[in-house]
Amino acid sequence: MHLETSGLLKREQVKMTGHCRLGSAAAGVMPSVRPRAKIVEQDEKNTIIEVVCHCGEKIYLHCTYAKAAE
Numbered sequence: 369m370h371l372e373t374s375g376l377l378k379r380e381q382v383k384m385t386g387h388c389r390l391g392s393a394a395a396g397v398m399p400s401v402r403p404r405a406k407i408v409e410q411d412e413k414n415t416i417i418e419v420v421c422h423c424g425e426k427i428y429l430h431c432t433y434a435k436a437a438e
Contacts, residue, residue, distance in 0.1 A: 401422045401424075402422060403419070403420065403421050404420050405417055405419045406418055412433075413432065413433055414430065414431065414432050414433070415430075415431045415433075416428055416429070416430050416431075417429040417431070
């Protein structure tokens with residue numbers, strides 16, 4: 369399944385209400401491989417970040433930057 373979304377959340381649209389642990393760490397078992405992230409492509413307009421879960425699943429975040437106001 370491949371879901372693609374785009375959009376921008378404003379600061380007032382984000383609410384932090386607590387935290388939780390996901391995956392095997394929630395059961396008290398630490399995963400043998402830690403999640404990791406790295407920049408795989410970057411230029412003046414875009415950055416692509418690869419995030420790898422401890423289970424091996426990969427997602428890619430594509431960040432597009434607006435031109436700075438002059």
